[in-house]
Amino acid sequence: MLLLPSVKDILKLYGFNSPEQFLYKVGSSDTSDFPTQKTLKNIFSGETSPSRKTIEKLGHAIPENSVARISLQDMLSGKKSPKNYISEWEPILEGLKLGFPPDFFPKSFEKLEELITSERKLIQDINKTKSPQKKLYLFAKEKNMQTVLSKYEQNILKKATALSPEVLITLGKAKCKIMMLFAAYFDAEIGIAYQEKFGPEFSFVKLIMPRVEENKYLSPIERLFRRWKDVTGVSFKKMAEFIQADTQQDDPNDAAWTKFKQWRRGEHPVSYRDMSDLLLAIKPDIAPVTLENSIMLYYHALALHSFFQECLGINTDFPKELEGKRPFQLDSELVEWMQEYYETFFDMAYKEFSVDQA
Numbered sequence: 456m457l458l459l460p461s462v463k464d465i466l467k468l469y470g471f472n473s474p475e476q477f478l479y480k481v482g483s484s485d486t487s488d489f490p491t492q493k494t495l496k497n498i499f500s501g502e503t504s505p506s507r508k509t510i511e512k513l514g515h516a517i518p519e520n521s522v523a524r525i526s527l528q529d530m531l532s533g534k535k536s537p538k539n540y541i542s543e544w545e546p547i548l549e550g551l552k553l554g555f556p557p558d559f560f561p562k563s564f565e566k567l568e569e570l571i572t573s574e575r576k577l578i579q580d581i582n583k584t585k586s587p588q589k590k591l592y593l594f595a596k597e598k599n600m601q602t603v604l605s606k607y608e609q610n611i612l613k614k615a616t617a618l619s620p621e622v623l624i625t626l627g628k629a630k631c632k633i634m635m636l637f638a639a640y641f642d643a644e645i646g647i648a649y650q651e652k653f654g655p656e657f658s659f660v661k662l663i664m665p666r667v668e669e670n671k672y673l674s675p676i677e678r679l680f681r682r683w684k685d686v687t688g689v690s691f692k693k694m695a696e697f698i699q700a701d702t703q704q705d706d707p708n709d710a711a712w713t714k715f716k717q718w719r720r721g722e723h724p725v726s727y728r729d730m731s732d733l734l735l736a737i738k739p740d741i742a743p744v745t746l747e748n749s750i751m752l753y754y755h756a757l758a759l760h761s762f763f764q765e766c767l768g769i770n771t772d773f774p775k776e777l778e779g780k781r782p783f784q785l786d787s788e789l790v791e792w793m794q795e796y797y798e799t800f801f802d803m804a805y806k807e808f809s810v811d812q813a
Contacts, residue, residue, distance in 0.1 A: 458577075458599070458633045459570055460762060467724075467758035468641055469560070562808055563641040570637060573598050591615045591622065594629075603632035603800075624769070624782045631766035632796055638762060639800035643808050658801055663756055664794055665763045667787040672767075675759040676721045679752065689737040691715065697736035699729070721760045725753065766793055 459465075577597050581590050594600055595612035604612075608625050615622045638660055646657040663678040673681075684691060692712070700710035717723050725733075730750050734741060741749070767789060769782055783789040 464761040566640040627769040643804035679756040
């Protein structure tokens with residue numbers, strides 16, 4: 456994985472809270488003897504080692520050596536350059552195709568497949584050269600990089616001979632833009648599906664885009680909870696009262712409020728059951744289909760939270776010795792930059808899908 460978001464984050468975008476949940480859906484559809492979600496969770500968390508029998512079953516869901524991660528800096532510097540790199544996304548994409556009907560987000564699947572294919576070719580080409588200059592030039596010529604980078608930014612990479620601060624900034628912005636590009640295609644597909652209900656060019660992501668208010672960063676998850684508060688008229692304090700918390704603490708109400716704040720910060724993903732219980736508590740007459748959609752929107756927000764946290768890393772992960780050359784001196788500037796580019800990518804994706812439907 457170089458430019459694409461992590462498997463975990465994209466699976467959340469499609470409504471899966473964890474890799475084990477996804478593997479169980481795909482694997483158990485082929486055999487009733489597939490490992491349970493609990494077994495898969497223990498394996499992923501490192502709490503237990505899989506038996507040979509379990510490994511054989513998992514092998515049908517994820518091919519051997521399918522997961523490989525590498526950073527842009529490692530790839531370009533030559534520190535890591537696996538010869539037999541297989542994008543971690545390829546088996547996951549196949550699983551998504553097997554596990555869902557053809558009309559389940561077909562356009563964003565198509566875009567994801569295009570990004571995977573392009574990334575694989577880019578890595579193969581980069582592995583053929585040891586020259587940092589040639590590697591950076593290959594990045595600049597990659598199809599999706601040309602879509603998201605300006606001519607000026609492309610020229611920075613084409614003319615670069617090493618990983619200078621300017622190059623690091625350009626690559627950081629590029630990765631963020633690739634994530635926003637994919638999110639925009641996913642979002643546009645939702646917008647077109649709901650255009651009769653919400654009108655043309657509806658965007659769920661725009662409703663919960665990160666924002667800075669009074670010097671406070673509001674994540675997509677926080678903005679989603681605030682939207683639910685505004686729509687239902689139920690205060691955050693009241694929502695917290697509906698949450699099951701640790702009863703061993705002295706004050707259960709304090710424990711519930713602490714847990715609710717952790718949910719809103721995205722620190723602990725909420726299970727399907729807990730989110731369902733909360734939504735039913737704050738709106739008892741909620742229609743079943745609206746309940747399902749609202750839970751899905753929470754998982755979308757969870758994925759977007761991770762996307763934008765990684766984008767914020769353009770500032771926070773920048774080398775300390777180059778602090779004065781940070782691309783954005785304030786987080787508010789970075790958030791405005793993300794909003795501007797997301798608008799551009801969403802408009803592009805929506806128009807492309809609208810033409811295909813015509």
